[in-house]
Amino acid sequence: MTENPIFDRELTRIRRTPGQRALTIIYNILLWVAGIGALIILYRDAGDISGIDREWTHRLYVILSLINGLLVLLLLPGLLSGSISREWEGNTFDILLVTGIPHLQIVTGKLLAGVTVALLTVVTTLPLLWVILMAGGVFHLDILLLFLLLFIMAMFTGAVSLFISALTGSTQTAMICSYAFVIINCAGVPLLSRLLQNVSPVFGFTRYILMLNPFATLLLFLTQQTGNERAYTALFEYFGFNASGIAANNFYTISLMVQSIFCALTVIAATAVMGKKNFRS
Amino acid sequence: MDNLSVKELNVCIGSRQIIKDVSFDLHSGQILLVSGKNGCGKTTLIKTLAGIIPPASGLISVCGVQYPGADIYRHVGYAPWRFGVYNSTTVYEYLYFYSSCAGRRGLMAKRNIESLMERFELTKNRDRQISHMSAGNLQRINIVRSVLTDPEVLLFDEPLNCMDPKGRDIFAEFIKERASQGGSILMSSHNLSQTGQFCTDVCFLEGGSIRLMESIENVRMRDMENSRVRIVLADSDRMGEAEELLLASAQVKNISYSGDELMVGLDGAGSVDILRRAFMERGIATVVFASETRTLEQVFEVYYQ
Numbered sequence: 001m002t003e004n005p006i007f008d009r010e011l012t013r014i015r016r017t018p019g020q021r022a023l024t025i026i027y028n029i030l031l032w033v034a035g036i037g038a039l040i041i042l043y044r045d046a047g048d049i050s051g052i053d054r055e056w057t058h059r060l061y062v063i064l065s066l067i068n069g070l071l072v073l074l075l076l077p078g079l080l081s082g083s084i085s086r087e088w089e090g091n092t093f094d095i096l097l098v099t100g101i102p103h104l105q106i107v108t109g110k111l112l113a114g115v116t117v118a119l120l121t122v123v124t125t126l127p128l129l130w131v132i133l134m135a136g137g138v139f140h141l142d143i144l145l146l147f148l149l150l151f152i153m154a155m156f157t158g159a160v161s162l163f164i165s166a167l168t169g170s171t172q173t174a175m176i177c178s179y180a181f182v183i184i185n186c187a188g189v190p191l192l193s194r195l196l197q198n199v200s201p202v203f204g205f206t207r208y209i210l211m212l213n214p215f216a217t218l219l220l221f222l223t224q225q226t227g228n229e230r231a232y233t234a235l236f237e238y239f240g241f242n243a244s245g246i247a248a249n250n251f252y253t254i255s256l257m258v259q260s261i262f263c264a265l266t267v268i269a270a271t272a273v274m275g276k277k278n279f280r281s
Numbered sequence: 282m283d284n285l286s287v288k289e290l291n292v293c294i295g296s297r298q299i300i301k302d303v304s305f306d307l308h309s310g311q312i313l314l315v316s317g318k319n320g321c322g323k324t325t326l327i328k329t330l331a332g333i334i335p336p337a338s339g340l341i342s343v344c345g346v347q348y349p350g351a352d353i354y355r356h357v358g359y360a361p362w363r364f365g366v367y368n369s370t371t372v373y374e375y376l377y378f379y380s381s382c383a384g385r386r387g388l389m390a391k392r393n394i395e396s397l398m399e400r401f402e403l404t405k406n407r408d409r410q411i412s413h414m415s416a417g418n419l420q421r422i423n424i425v426r427s428v429l430t431d432p433e434v435l436l437f438d439e440p441l442n443c444m445d446p447k448g449r450d451i452f453a454e455f456i457k458e459r460a461s462q463g464g465s466i467l468m469s470s471h472n473l474s475q476t477g478q479f480c481t482d483v484c485f486l487e488g489g490s491i492r493l494m495e496s497i498e499n500v501r502m503r504d505m506e507n508s509r510v511r512i513v514l515a516d517s518d519r520m521g522e523a524e525e526l527l528l529a530s531a532q533v534k535n536i537s538y539s540g541d542e543l544m545v546g547l548d549g550a551g552s553v554d555i556l557r558r559a560f561m562e563r564g565i566a567t568v569v570f571a572s573e574t575r576t577l578e579q580v581f582e583v584y585y586q
Contacts, residue, residue, distance in 0.1 A: 005381035009367065016369040090365035094333050095426065099382035100354030 006101070006109025014079060014117045024121045027071065035064060035128045058226040061138050064129060065146055068122045069218045072154045073186065075121065077178035079114040080161040082171035084274060089171060103271045111162055111267065115154040122150055142225050149221055149256065153214040156259045157182060159266040166273040186215040190239060197240045207240040211255040212262060221252040283342075284309050284356075284433045284465035285330065290339035292322075292329050292489075298337070299325040301489040307434070309463040312456060314476050314497075316469065316581070317486035323469040324362070326486070327438045330467065331359035344433050354383075358432035360423045362439035362469075368412040372403060375411050376426055383430045390429075397425045401451055416443035424452060428459070435459065437468035441475060453479045473577035485581065497577070504580050509573040510553050512543040515566035523565050532556060542569075 014020055038060055039052075046052045084107075087093040096106065129143050160181055165174040189209050196203035210216050216239070223232040236251070285307035292300035299322045307313055315323050328334045330341060332353050341348040344356040366375060373394065380390045398404050401421045406414060414422065420443050427435065435456070441449055456466050457479050470476045477483070477497055484494040514523055520543075527533045527545060532552035537544040547553060553572045560567060 005378055005386075008381075009370070009378050012374070013367065013369050090367075091361075091363055092365040092367065094328070094331075094361060095359065095364055095379070096382065097333060098331050098354055098357060098359045099379055099430075100352075100384070101382040 004105055004109040004112075006106050007113050010083070010110050010113030011116065014113060020117070024124065027121060028124050031064065031067065031125050032128055035060065035125075035131070039131060057132050057138065058228070061129065061132050062222045062226060064125065064132070065222055066218065068125060068150060069153060069215060072118050072122060072150055073157055073182050073215060074179075075118045076114055076154055076157040077161045077175065077182060079117060080110060080158050081165050081174040081178035083110045083114070083162060084165040084270070085169050085171045085174050088169050103274045104267070107162055107166075107267055107270050107274065111155065111158050114158045114161075115151070118154045118158075119147075119151060123147075138226075145221075145225070149218060149252070152256050152259055152263070153218065156214055156263045156266075159263040159270070163266045163270040163273070166270045185213055189213060190216060193240065194238065204240060210239055211251075211258040213255075214259060217252050217255045217259070224252070283307065284344055284463075285467070286340070286342040287330070288340040290326075290329065290341065291337045292325055292334060293337040294325065294334070299489050300329065300336075303339075303486075303489070303491055305484065305491065305494060307465040307467060309433070309465055310460045311482055312460050312466040312468070312480045313482045313484055314468060314470060314473070314480035315484045315486060316471060316473060317492075321486040322489040323486060324438055325489075327359070327436045327467065327469060328361075330434075331357055331436050333359075355430065356433050358427035358430065358435045360427035360435075360437045360440060362442055364423055366411045366419070366422075368410070370411055371408050372411050372414065372422060373398070373407045375422065376429065379426050380429045385430060393429065394425075397428065400455065401425050402447070417445050417448055420444050421448055421451075424455075428455075433464055435464060435466045435468075437466070439470055440468055441470060441472055449475060473581060477577040483577070483581075500577070500580060504575055508547050508553060510545045510547060510556065511569055511571045511573055512545060512560075512567055513541055513569035514543075515568050517541055519565055522563070523560070526559060526563055526565070527556075530556060530559060544573075 038056075042052045042056050042060075087096060126143070129138070129146075132138055133140065133143065161174070161178040164177045164181065165171070168174045168177060189206075190213060193203070193206035193209060196206050216235075220232065220235060223235065241251075283306045287306070288304050290300055290303040291298060303326065305313075315326065317323060325334060329336055330343075332348060335349065341353075343353050346352045346356060367378075370378065376394045376398070377390065380386070380394060385393070395404070398407060401424065403418065403421055403425065406418060411419075411422065420440070424437070424440060427437070440452060444452065456464075456468075460466060460481070468476065468480070473483075480497055482494065482496050483500060485492040512523070514520060523543065524536070527536055527543070532547050532555055534546040534548050536546075545556070547556065557570055560570065
């Protein structure tokens with residue numbers, strides 16, 4: 001990525017932002033204390049590492065993964081929603097433009113820097129997940145898949161934040177809109193879809209919006225990964241899907257693809273908006 | 282060779298037309314000073330030439346590359362009067378970042394930055410945070426940033442703002458050197474006395490249109506043809522005799538009085554010498570016989586009013 005100077009600079013900027021390092025350290029300490037504490041209690045009750053109840057290790061794995069997912073969802077808008085608007089606000093965009101650097105390179109550089117920082121924060125909890133892995137019930141591949149999912153989740157949220165930043169041109173507005181998007185998309189849309197489906201079956205199509213919900217994808221992925229069929233079916237049926245249908249069986253694969261395509265389209269849109277908006281000056 | 286060619290350029294911002302039918306060519310070695318009243322369109326013209334604002338109509342060609350085109354940026358260096366910096370970076374990091382964005386990385390780029398920093402006396406501030414720099418030093422950094430890629434056309438918007446005399450000298454020497462190497466420079470400034478010393482041409486904008494564009498040498502020659510001379514006589518009793526001589530002279534256009542001083546408007550560049558000789562021949566001694574050279578500001582005062 002050293003070929004993209006925007007990536008390098010953004011990474012430096014984030015690294016030098018007061019509080020960024022503190023956030024990572026505090027986050028890890030809290031997660032490690034909670035995770036190791038829970039494992040010690042389980043070990044003490046079981047008397048032997050192989051005797052730990054798998055259901056508990058699964059729960060611990062799911063909770064830690066959901067916290068990581070939440071961190072990604074909350075960290076990215078904070079890191080990237082002001083990323084493009086700040087260039088306009090700080091009068092740095094014009095001189096960036098006359099270097100001839102393509103807009104797409106600016107957007108991808110900023111996006112990948114934000115995603116890298118978020119994932120690095122998450123990756124530091126990897127050893128804790130491996131401790132759980134030692135206790136059984138979770139495999140290496142599961143953790144790898146989890147990180148792939150978190151990566152796409154970060155790209156998706158980051159791309160939307162960047163697009164909003166380019167569209168609004170104001171850091172404050174972009175920040176509010178990006179967090180509003182995360183909350184509405186992750187919590188509001190599923191609830192509204194459920195409500196509308198209760199009103200009339202005509203609104204059945206709204207369940208497909210769930211494909212754009214990274215948190216729902218993570219939740220369903222984790223329930224399937226830990227073999228909790230009951231929770232998996234219940235979740236699907238709550239959202240109006242047929243639990244034995246094609247969509248249900250391949251939900252996270254399809255939704256990851258949908259989110260990846262949406263992410264690419266958002267990046268292109270952010271690039272286009274940036275190009276147009278610059279000429280307003 | 283024309284490094285920059287502008288034909289019938291019109292620029293609108295919103296519904297307002299800022300630049301109206303502007304056409305000119307900038308040859309290699311030319312240093313063009315763009316001046317005019319506030320709001321006459323200097324900054325808009327420069328931003329348009331830098332490829333930041335798209336023209337409503339007209340043609341811009343930089344080193345044979347027509348706007349719009351990504352290649353245009355390789356030939357243009359732009360230093361705005363108002364620019365932002367990234368707070369968390371050092372001076373060197375800032376410059377290296379822009380060099381990398383323009384595709385210049387590695388050892389050569391580093392050496393180029395170091396050498397420009399040395400030239401603009403910024404080396405001692407190399408590792409200082411850019412946000413802690415003074416306005417004058419920031420302007421130097423701004424200039425260095427704009428020339429990192431050795432562009433043929435340099436566009437400076439109020440480059441001398443906040444610069445100390447030393448900085449101005451460095452800047453003047455630098456752009457004269459660039460021009461002698463075949464570059465073309467266009468800069469805006471209200472400080473005509475200082476920029477007039479190293480610019481080759483001047484362009485006056487009024488309401489977005491070119492009111493006047495010609496070489497500074499021509500402007501000076503024309504001004505000298507309309508020169509004035511201040512005369513103070515050694516013996517004020519001979520004032521009448523002096524007046525008589527002046528009125529008889531074909532070179533004298535008008536005479537005005539200020540106490541013991543005579544202000545004489547002359548016609549023609551060589552008139553001062555002819556008049557001085559006439560005074561000497563008549564034996565009228567003078568304490569002051571000074572040709573009044575007007576500054577460019579005074580010459581162009583009429584355009585600012």
